[in-house]
Amino acid sequence: MGRIITIGREFGSGGRELGRRLAEELQIEYYDRELLTEIAKHTSLAEEYIRNVVERQPHSLLPITIGRSFTYVDDYAFKQAQAVYQAQSKIIRELAEKSDCVIIGRCADYILQDKKPLRLFVYADMDSRVRRCMERRSPGESQTEKEMKKQIQTVDKNRARYYEFYTGLKWGDKLNYDLCINTTDVVIKEIVPAIAKMLG
């Protein structure tokens, strides 16, 4: 059986680390930023530009109900975001076709639904996420815990908007995932072998 694992994750939950370690443990491919690099190659758009577009919602003023009927909208930024999403979807499908893999975010669960991927969602309580983010600050970063919390909320809000815009589904709603993993007070490294055993 092909193993395609998609991972949705709350910011600061360690979902990306979990995905990376899981791919290592299962010896399958892993994609997140790399995926964007691939997209950049295919669309001739600069990687940084795409990352910016992709991380933000397609159009901040566009109501979802209208946003989903593309013909009603004539907006350059919106069309750009659409193009990036389409290119990205194509790449995700190609990669999943090529070999077993773990894909982080990017609506991969939805894009690959016909392949019946194992859809994980990784989450944790706010205190635990703030703690995780504070520990991983780069030397240049100096956010307070309060600022970090705000940043986490903003990132998650954007992720939720992005996901809901393209899938019509509620981001983080457990019904959209096969398995939801709580990483509150958990050392990611320690739980990965157990998860891999389950999926292996």
Next chain:
Amino acid sequence: MGRIITIGREFGSGGRELGRRLAEELQIEYYDRELLTEIAKHTSLAEEYIRNVVERQPHSLLPITIGRSFTYVDDYAFKQAQAVYQAQSKIIRELAEKSDCVIIGRCADYILQDKKPLRLFVYADMDSRVRRCMERRSPGESQTEKEMKKQIQTVDKNRARYYEFYTGLKWGDKLNYDLCINTTDVVIKEIVPAIAKMLG
């Protein structure tokens, strides 16, 4: 490490079967109705009576905010329900002390929180739950799918009320569980070995 596994579950999700099979696979104790029998022995209340009280919310007209301040309430049925809950909590703690086990429902996740049980929540989409319930009807039962759906909603509403009343937490909210398992289109028997491998 002691393994105490608590399972919350939506009606029709197969959570009870999952728990029973998981206990078998891990060769540990399993409690659900048996637990009530134990309670009956300790409290000298008839098992059937307790089951009825426990399955319903403590007092149907009592707002939760008032209900949690026991001193404001003087109501026989409410006091009865409290007594049953207390007896039940005591038994659950005793059983968890005695040996590793799987405990279904009954707020065991909350009652045993100091023992840090592994808290599972089992859920599925409504169609899948209706299908599962229809397949398991006893020969005497003749509900239509529509009636079954209504019954599922009623049972879950009562479970949610019961859980929220005694724990102050939202039943089914993924933050209250370590692992949430979606059993939509899943054959329980087939996924249990994998879950057991993870927990073993």
